[in-house]
Amino acid sequence: MSADSQPTQPLPDPEAQWVLSSPTSPPRRRRRWPWIVALIVVVALAIGAWFAGDAIARSIVKQTIREQAITQLSLPADQQIDVELDGAVLLGLIVGSLPEVRVASDDVPLGQLTADISVVAQDVPVHGGGDWSGAYATATLDEAQLEGLLATLDGFPADTVEIDAPDVAVTFELNALVTKVPVGVALTPRAENGDLVLSPASLRIADAEISAESIVQQFGALASTVVRDWDVCIAQYLPAAVTLTGVRVDPDAVVADFEIDSAILRDTSAQENGTCS
Numbered sequence: 001m002s003a004d005s006q007p008t009q010p011l012p013d014p015e016a017q018w019v020l021s022s023p024t025s026p027p028r029r030r031r032r033w034p035w036i037v038a039l040i041v042v043v044a045l046a047i048g049a050w051f052a053g054d055a056i057a058r059s060i061v062k063q064t065i066r067e068q069a070i071t072q073l074s075l076p077a078d079q080q081i082d083v084e085l086d087g088a089v090l091l092g093l094i095v096g097s098l099p100e101v102r103v104a105s106d107d108v109p110l111g112q113l114t115a116d117i118s119v120v121a122q123d124v125p126v127h128g129g130g131d132w133s134g135a136y137a138t139a140t141l142d143e144a145q146l147e148g149l150l151a152t153l154d155g156f157p158a159d160t161v162e163i164d165a166p167d168v169a170v171t172f173e174l175n176a177l178v179t180k181v182p183v184g185v186a187l188t189p190r191a192e193n194g195d196l197v198l199s200p201a202s203l204r205i206a207d208a209e210i211s212a213e214s215i216v217q218q219f220g221a222l223a224s225t226v227v228r229d230w231d232v233c234i235a236q237y238l239p240a241a242v243t244l245t246g247v248r249v250d251p252d253a254v255v256a257d258f259e260i261d262s263a264i265l266r267d268t269s270a271q272e273n274g275t276c277s
Contacts, residue, residue, distance in 0.1 A: 098124045125265065135260035150232065163252060
């Protein structure tokens with residue numbers, strides 16, 4: 001074979017191009033995790049904004065309730081009033097009612113009396129015109145506060161009152177010729193037709209228990225003051241929408257329970273104090 005001649009090379013097979021081509025790289029997968037992170041950040045910011053808004057709304061509502069309580073009850077401007085709100089306040093303002101509102105304050109003046117008051121109301125309407133599902137109040141009276149209440153009763157020795165759970169102890173003096181006989185009476189309180197009623201549960205003379213019949217036989221008509229029920233009208237100290245429903249004597253206080261009609265939210269007559277006949 002001469003130098004001018006070259007061996008003939010076969011033409012590439014078109015069907016075999018893959019042999020000559022370099023491998024094609026697979027398509028790059030798009031990274032989605034930055035979008036997930038961004039979504040989480042947005043959600044976190046939204047939640048943070050919601051809670052920040054709820055905190056602001058909670059603070060405003062609490063302050064408004066305090067101011068209204070001070071105004072409506074004519075309390076001193078520095079009166080300590082605790083307000084608690086359950087649930088999401090911002091959502092409650094949007095839907096039109098607050099799930100639960102609790103208000104408490106000590107030494108609240110009620111006319112000539114004072115008491116420690118706590119109130120719980122459920123589903124409280126915020127736009128007016130509605131009713132709550134329930135509202136209840138508790139008034140707690142220590143011995144001095146109870147004495148102030150019972151001092152309004154004519155002929156009742158309020159200055160001898162002592163809390164002796166489950167009763168209230170008091171001492172009457174009955175005249176027997178030239179001497180006075182102290183009679184200790186244990187009075188059991190109850191709620192009746194919205195009034196507080198004190199009924200004698202036991203009587204004692206010289207540390208000995210004595211029956212009501214024996215007292216009447218010995219002292220006659222004079223004994224009527226120690227064997228009778230004492231009706232204590234409290235309507236004059238409370239709005240007409242507030243009704244006494246129960247009372248008990250704890251070791252250091254008398255606790256009275258009340259129910260509050262939602263008419264107090266819109267009816268001026270329900271907001272005014274009741275009367276005693």
